Amino acid sequence: MLAPLLFVWPLSIVVTYHYAMSVAANPFDQSLREDALAISRQVHFVDGATQPVVSFSRSAHALLRADETDVVYYHVISSEGKLLHGDRELPAPIPMQKPTTPENQVGFRDAELGGEELRVAYTLVTSPDNPKDWVLVEVGESLEKRNQLINQIVASVILPQFFIVPVVVVLVWFGLAQGLRPLQFLQARIASRRENDLSPMTVRRLPEEIQPLVEAFNDLLDRMRDNLEVQQRFIADAAHQLKTPLTALKTQAQLAMYEDEPDALRGSLQRIGSSVDRASHLVSQLLTLARAESSGGEIQAEAKVDLAALVREVAEEWVLPAAQKHLELDFEAPAGGVPVFGNAFLLRELVSNLIDNAIRYTSGTEAAPGLIHVRVSDVHEAPHGAQNEDGAIIKRPSRWAVLEIEDTGVGLNEVQAELVFERFFRVDDAKTSGSGLGLPIVREIATYHHGEAVLIPNASGQGVTARVRLPLYVVAPAAPAMPYRPPIMPGSV
Numbered sequence: 001m002l003a004p005l006l007f008v009w010p011l012s013i014v015v016t017y018h019y020a021m022s023v024a025a026n027p028f029d030q031s032l033r034e035d036a037l038a039i040s041r042q043v044h045f046v047d048g049a050t051q052p053v054v055s056f057s058r059s060a061h062a063l064l065r066a067d068e069t070d071v072v073y074y075h076v077i078s079s080e081g082k083l084l085h086g087d088r089e090l091p092a093p094i095p096m097q098k099p100t101t102p103e104n105q106v107g108f109r110d111a112e113l114g115g116e117e118l119r120v121a122y123t124l125v126t127s128p129d130n131p132k133d134w135v136l137v138e139v140g141e142s143l144e145k146r147n148q149l150i151n152q153i154v155a156s157v158i159l160p161q162f163f164i165v166p167v168v169v170v171l172v173w174f175g176l177a178q179g180l181r182p183l184q185f186l187q188a189r190i191a192s193r194r195e196n197d198l199s200p201m202t203v204r205r206l207p208e209e210i211q212p213l214v215e216a217f218n219d220l221l222d223r224m225r226d227n228l229e230v231q232q233r234f235i236a237d238a239a240h241q242l243k244t245p246l247t248a249l250k251t252q253a254q255l256a257m258y259e260d261e262p263d264a265l266r267g268s269l270q271r272i273g274s275s276v277d278r279a280s281h282l283v284s285q286l287l288t289l290a291r292a293e294s295s296g297g298e299i300q301a302e303a304k305v306d307l308a309a310l311v312r313e314v315a316e317e318w319v320l321p322a323a324q325k326h327l328e329l330d331f332e333a334p335a336g337g338v339p340v341f342g343n344a345f346l347l348r349e350l351v352s353n354l355i356d357n358a359i360r361y362t363s364g365t366e367a368a369p370g371l372i373h374v375r376v377s378d379v380h381e382a383p384h385g386a387q388n389e390d391g392a393i394i395k396r397p398s399r400w401a402v403l404e405i406e407d408t409g410v411g412l413n414e415v416q417a418e419l420v421f422e423r424f425f426r427v428d429d430a431k432t433s434g435s436g437l438g439l440p441i442v443r444e445i446a447t448y449h450h451g452e453a454v455l456i457p458n459a460s461g462q463g464v465t466a467r468v469r470l471p472l473y474v475v476a477p478a479a480p481a482m483p484y485r486p487p488i489m490p491g492s493v
Helices: 002-040 058-064 144-157 161-191 211-257 262-293 307-317 319-324 344-360 414-419 438-448
Strands: 072-078 083-086 106-113 116-126 134-142 303-306 327-332 339-342 370-380 384-387 393-396 399-407 452-457 464-471
Touching: 002 072, 002 106, 002 116, 002 134, 002 144, 002 161, 211 262, 303 307, 303 344, 307 319, 307 327, 307 344, 307 370, 307 399, 319 327, 339 344, 339 464, 344 370, 344 399, 344 438, 344 464, 414 452, 438 452, 438 464
Parallel strands: 327 370
Antiparallel strands: 072 083, 072 134, 106 116, 116 134, 303 339, 370 399, 384 393, 399 464, 452 464
16 A cells, blocks of 8 residues: 555656646746737838838837846847847747747747747737738847746745655554454464364454454354365265165175075075175265265256156156066157257256156056156246245246156155155165165255246145256246346245
């Protein structure tokens, strides 16, 4: 902050000096202008005379030279450069030519006489009968009074700055030191913290100006602490869940080492393969969940995706696994497609997890096959708003792409329908295989796309309907095609 002050100070001196020159020149130029016009009025063109007559009295001449400080010169020169009246010492303009200044108007020029600078005012007097016949009237004056006035202005304005500016510099430095002391104290407190200390900082005894900064920093610490707790809990849960299949894998491998019979050895190897599949599936889901969580709410690899076509492709991949469990898997979607804006890879994971979950918890026989109905639709709602966690009203989209997967499997009550979205929660650990991560992944991906995912128990008490709503891709009228990016909705996980 001191550097700009030290830069502005010399600049102000230069500006002040030039301003003083302008102020000092104006009154003296005005005096020269009046003198030049007064002499020009004494020039007369007489008929029959070879040259104009200058009737300049001695009293007027004495009055013109009455200045005790500056030396005043004047002369009247013909168009041929001949001196008609006045001082021969005053240098005429070179080259001698008719001034461009209109008659009865005064111009100014700078001249030099014997090493002394002069300020010269000149005016043109033209013969009324012959415009080509003209004379030049000039009045020159030395610059002593001007320089004295300039020095007085500079002394009265600039010299005090040499005393004031150092005082201002000291005061500014002291003020900055006092103002930055709380920030230095805050910097020392932050630097002395351990790397794992995310506790909020106190705002007591801090100036009001930096309290918002500390509050924003505390808010960042709170979010970092919450994120760290989620990661630590996730790592602990993942380690616990991975321990079971890895322990089983180790046990089965040890048992296989002691098997002599080919059939028994083959059975042990099959069980080892199943354990590897479960561990691989768990790791894959953990990676998918971590990828969705690391998005930070910003959709990566954005693109327009036809949700209906994507769901159809994924459903076709699950037709054979469904048939092996005697399940009928059908699909329904509008012919024109249902466009959304998002990450095709994550959306494919979402659909795959929902269909996989429906197949796991639905059973059937050849005589009474189970049913899984996959449906994609475009839903229109009246525009409305909702309150976020801070109580502010946010706009919600009025058009949604809706994915529904309805099955005839194990039913859930309303409490269980919400608990299944928690990590590693399973309704029946003993009856079905799984990691308890499929539905949490679904909700995380839906939230990532500014949507929502819910499980709705069927009214019959048999099976559930998984419903995912994503903002529909819309094109604003009279504007380039742009996807609608709604805010994260309240209550999403």
